Amino acid sequence: MEKKRTILHADDEKMIRELVSTYLHTSFPDYDLELHENGTSFQGRLEGLVLNPGNVELAITDREMPGINGDWLIEQYARRLQFPIILVYGGEESIGKKAIKDGAFGYLLKPFRFQEFSDLIQKALDSK
Secondary structure, eight states: OOOOEEEEEEOSOHHHHHHHHHHHHHHOTTEEEEEESSHHHHHHHHHHHHHOOTTEEEEEEOSSOSSSOHHHHHHHHTTTSSSOEEEEESSOHHHHHHHHHTTOSEEEESSOOHHHHHHHHHHHHHHO
16 A cells, blocks of 8 residues: 655644644645644654655645744755745745745745635645
8 A cells, every 4th residue: 555645744833733734634635744843853854854755745834933943944954855845934924035035835924814725735736
């Protein structure tokens, strides 16, 4: 049996992780979801994926998390990975524009509409 493709998601807020998890399982049932609650654990996972992306198709990260911030992770990994990264955050739009310059596929400002989230994810998955 072939292993399901995987979407990674990092956010330090449990409620956001649970909400996104429920939404992604419903909207993208052909994908497994791997959750990370801080930037440090997410960095460890991304580091391993630089050489061997396996079945990972997409990474979605919050910006402000304990340990390491999502925008730093994008600076360090977006151009080295073989799959797109999306930044989802609250703050100034200039942060998202910088993330794009640093190699992110896209960004979404919180709070967002789930249709916007879904559309951006689908575009990122289609780009792979």
